[in-house]
Amino acid sequence: MKKMFAPERRKLILDKLTDQKRVTIKDLSKVIDVSAATLRTDLSKMEEEGLLKRTHGGAMLANQTDSETSFFIREQKNRCEKAAIAQKALQLLSNGQCIMLDASSTALELARLLKETPLRLTVVTSGINTALELNSHPNITVILLGGIVKKGSESLEGTLGINILNQIHIDIMFTSANGFSIESGLTDFSMYEVELKKSMVQASKKIVALLDQTKMNKISIASFATTDQIDMIITDHEMPEGYSEKLAEHHVDIIIASSDSY
Incomplete structure (x- = not known):
C-alpha cells in the first residue's frame, strides 16, 4: 500500500x-x-x-450528541470571540451584494447581526438556522441550498444544492472550518459537507474565512479551500508565529477582531 x-x-x-x-x-x-x-x-x-x-x-x-460536532455545543463555544469576528465581517458588506454564508456557528453570528441592519442583500446559505434567522428581514432575499439535513448540525450537506450555484454570482463567501493551516488550507470533518463547500468556494468571487483562535494551526479530515483560494482571514487573536509572513506570500489579508466589548 x-x-x-x-x-x-x-x-x-x-x-x-x-x-x-x-x-x-x-x-x-x-x-x-x-x-x-x-x-x-x-x-x-x-x-x-x-x-x-x-x-x-x-x-x-463518539456520541454525536456529546461531541464537538454537535451544533449546539459549537455555537456556545467561544461565543464572544465569534461575535467580534462577525462584527468585523459585517463591515465588509454593502447594499446590493449577493453573499454566501456556510452553516457554521460563526456565520450564524453574522446572520444575527445582519438581521438588525437595513442592508439590502441576497444571502445564499447551507445553514438552516441561518436561513430562518434572516427569513423575516424585509430587504434580504434568502436562498437555502438543497441537501441532506445533517443530524445534530442544523446544516445541509451533499451535492443536491450544487446546480443552483452555477446560476448565481456570489460576491463574498463567509465560511468557517474545523481547522486551518498554511499547508492544508480550510479543513472540515464531514466529507459530504466538504464536497458542498468546495462548490460554494468555486462559485464565489471572494473568500473570507471566519476563524477563532481554536481553529488555527489545526488540520481536520479533508480540505475544501486552499490557502491560495482565501482572500481574507478574520480572527480574534494574533496569528501563530510565522503565519502572517506566509499568508502575505499567499496574498491573504488578516483582520484581528477584539472580543473585549462582548
Missing part, C-alpha cells in the same frame, strides 16, 4: 469507525502501513476534534 498522509489515514479511520463503531490499533496497523505510535497520534488528534473517544488499545465512535 502506498504511504498515506495524515488526512487520508484519519478519513480511513473515521470510515471504519462509522462501519464498525470501534477499532483497535492492531487492526488499523494491518491496513495502514504506519507505526502504532503514529496511529495513537492520529486517534488522539481525532479525539480532540470530537470525532471519536479513545479506548485502551483503540477507539470507539
